[in-house]
Amino acid sequence: MANKYYKDNREFIKGLDEAGLLVTVEQEVDWDMEMGAIVRRVCEMKGPSPYFKSIKEYEGFEALGAPLATYPKLALALGLPPDASIPEIGRVYTERTNGAPIQPVVVERDAAPCKQNIITGDDVDLFDLPAPMVHDGDGGRYLATWHMVVSREPDSGDVNWGMYRQMVFDEKTMTGPVLPFSDMGKMFYNKYVPRNQPMPFATVIGMDPLSGIAACAPSPIPEDQFTGMMMGEPVELVKCETNDLLVPASAEIIIEGEVLPGINMLEAPFGEYTGYRTSPREPRAVYRVHAITYRDRPIVAVSNMGIPTDEGQLLRSFSLGLEMEKLLRSQGIPITGVYMLPESTHHLVVVGTKPAYSGIASQIAQLVFGSKLGPWFHQVIVVDQTVDIYNVNEVIHAFSTRCDPARDIHIYRESAGTPLNPYASPADRKVGRGSKVLFDCLFPLDWSRADTPILVSFNTVYPQDIQDRVLAQWTNYGFSE
Amino acid sequence: MIEYDTFFLGEPEAVLQDEVTEIVIRDLSPGRRKYRAAYAEVRLSSDPDKYADRLWPRLGRGQWLGIPWSVEVIREVNKIPEAWR
Numbered sequence: 324m325a326n327k328y329y330k331d332n333r334e335f336i337k338g339l340d341e342a343g344l345l346v347t348v349e350q351e352v353d354w355d356m357e358m359g360a361i362v363r364r365v366c367e368m369k370g371p372s373p374y375f376k377s378i379k380e381y382e383g384f385e386a387l388g389a390p391l392a393t394y395p396k397l398a399l400a401l402g403l404p405p406d407a408s409i410p411e412i413g414r415v416y417t418e419r420t421n422g423a424p425i426q427p428v429v430v431e432r433d434a435a436p437c438k439q440n441i442i443t444g445d446d447v448d449l450f451d452l453p454a455p456m457v458h459d460g461d462g463g464r465y466l467a468t469w470h471m472v473v474s475r476e477p478d479s480g481d482v483n484w485g486m487y488r489q490m491v492f493d494e495k496t497m498t499g500p501v502l503p504f505s506d507m508g509k510m511f512y513n514k515y516v517p518r519n520q521p522m523p524f525a526t527v528i529g530m531d532p533l534s535g536i537a538a539c540a541p542s543p544i545p546e547d548q549f550t551g552m553m554m555g556e557p558v559e560l561v562k563c564e565t566n567d568l569l570v571p572a573s574a575e576i577i578i579e580g581e582v583l584p585g586i587n588m589l590e591a592p593f594g595e596y597t598g599y600r601t602s603p604r605e606p607r608a609v610y611r612v613h614a615i616t617y618r619d620r621p622i623v624a625v626s627n628m629g630i631p632t633d634e635g636q637l638l639r640s641f642s643l644g645l646e647m648e649k650l651l652r653s654q655g656i657p658i659t660g661v662y663m664l665p666e667s668t669h670h671l672v673v674v675g676t677k678p679a680y681s682g683i684a685s686q687i688a689q690l691v692f693g694s695k696l697g698p699w700f701h702q703v704i705v706v707d708q709t710v711d712i713y714n715v716n717e718v719i720h721a722f723s724t725r726c727d728p729a730r731d732i733h734i735y736r737e738s739a740g741t742p743l744n745p746y747a748s749p750a751d752r753k754v755g756r757g758s759k760v761l762f763d764c765l766f767p768l769d770w771s772r773a774d775t776p777i778l779v780s781f782n783t784v785y786p787q788d789i790q791d792r793v794l795a796q797w798t799n800y801g802f803s804e
Numbered sequence: 805m806i807e808y809d810t811f812f813l814g815e816p817e818a819v820l821q822d823e824v825t826e827i828v829i830r831d832l833s834p835g836r837r838k839y840r841a842a843y844a845e846v847r848l849s850s851d852p853d854k855y856a857d858r859l860w861p862r863l864g865r866g867q868w869l870g871i872p873w874s875v876e877v878i879r880e881v882n883k884i885p886e887a888w889r
């Protein structure tokens with residue numbers, strides 16, 4: 324049975340509006356930094372998504388800013404009430420994505436809204452689309468900040484949807500980083516480049532929210548099937564005009580073309596998800612554009628990377644944490660939960676465990692650092708089951724009181740990192756190298772019971788009958804709830 | 805006079821002046837094409853009046869220096885191989 328979900332970007336905009344999570348901006352805004360500045364402020368305030376109805380110099384185009392940068396918006400996208408708790412959102416996501424993959428269906432061209440306008444050949448001009456200048460000082464206008472790039476493995480035919488930022492270079496060219504350990508990076512650098520074969524791509528802008536969540540999730544399941552699992556029914560796709568790739572039929576804008584082998588052109592700098600402009604302007608992948616198709620009155624999506632919280636921080640933290648949880652559980656590690664803090668720009672993960680044996684924290688850290696997710700984060704805090712992993716105050720308390728600097732901090736040098744890490748030296752950034760650290764916040768198991776400190780909290784140092792009595796009498800004492 | 809900007813990837817003092825050199829310029833003319841980038845053979849100078857067009861330098865992480873240079877754009881260079889244009 325299908326789950327409750329939004330079939331396209333426009334239904335989602337309506338849903339955001341009905342939930343009080345949208346502000347419709349009727350007055351004209353400038354694509355040159357004004358739109359970006361509004362979205363940035365919204366991200367920093369965790370505010371409602373701005374729906375821009377009028378963009379300077381781009382009559383007929385609209386834009387949606389910060390579409391999914393808060394937990395209430397994420398809950399809504401999954402068909403839950405906006406006030407659903409983080410563990411509840413995580414539970415629903417995990418439940419839906421643990422079943423059997425659901426294959427997509429292909430619809431006819433006539434039934435695909437994204438084909439309402441088709442531009443090919445010499446008429447293709449990226450400057451006809453309102454790519455925002457997101458931040459002052461960026462290397463160019465970024466058309467693709469909340470989007471997905473579709474590509475296919477040339478031998479296995481496996482499909483990949485992923486988010487890989489794209490900067491408009493000129494009328495028919497975009498440039499962007501394709502990190503070598505990402506799914507698209509592996510396909511492009513290991514298969515297409517050695518064969519000197521251009522890799523067909525399709526950039527999808529303004530897809531339905533679940534496709535977007537799938538595209539930035541690090542799941543091993545192909546994202547088109549993963550989207551179907553979240554929807555509870557197949558996602559509807561349509562064939563591109565100039566290649567055989569399939570794209571969501573109801574997306575707002577599709578940009579088709581080829582990633583060229585053996586040539587790089589300058590991209591960046593760009594305000595990034597870490598909250599800094601870190602990676603340098605340097606030669607990066609070249610996307611050559613052959614066609615643009617779009618819905619009538621297309622709505623461009625604008626995310627604004629910077630200090631928390633943006634889409635990348637929230638959704639990558641969410642999905643990286645939950646994929647890590649799946650991995651640890653699949654290995655039989657006795658964990659109680661995994662939570663990656665969006666405020667850490669998905670650099671810090673908290674793992675709760677029942678410390679069943681010595682060395683369990685190291686085992687957890689080595690597993691998650693050694694997984695496919697490893698390059699994206701570098702700090703693991705392992706706490707026991709008495710700590711609420713979603714409660715930052717409790718995590719800080721455990722970290723500050725149980726982690727011995729000499730015994731419990733384990734450093735793993737020269738691991739895989741990314742060029743985006745602000746703390747890494749310029750040399751380490753260049754090669755995508757970084758150190759990792761484990762903060763083991765478990766009391767050692769070889770301490771005697773008599774020597775192990777006792778946590779002093781309302782929940783742990785009073786008999787149950789006293790707790791129940793105090794809670795029952797709370798308002799009678801004169802306190803509010 | 806056309807206004808461009810460019811990103812100096814090293815220190816501005818190390819930039820080759822008055823000789824033909826290849827850089828990426830961005831056209832700052834207002835309108836839909838603002839920020840269009842191009843590889844170009846140019847001559848440039850820290851003297852703002854030496855060449856006909858204006859060049860605003862930025863550093864590698866986008867820092868705006870606020871000091872005008874001048875530039876002569878000799879020709880754009882298309883980096884895309886003929887077969888893939």
Ligand SMILES: Cc1cc2nc3c(=O)[nH]c(=O)nc-3n(C[C@H](O)[C@H](O)[C@H](O)COP(=O)(O)O)c2cc1C
Pocket residue numbers: 468469484485486487488489499500501502503504505506507508538539540541542626634635639
């Ligand atoms: C908004 C956003 C922008 C991203 N930009 C890039 C990028 O430019 N290059 C890149 O390699 N990864 C980028 N990522 C991370 C990839 O999206 C991520 O690795 C991929 O979608 C899913 O992982 P996989 O392809 O390794 O399975 C970005 C993520 C987000 C959320």
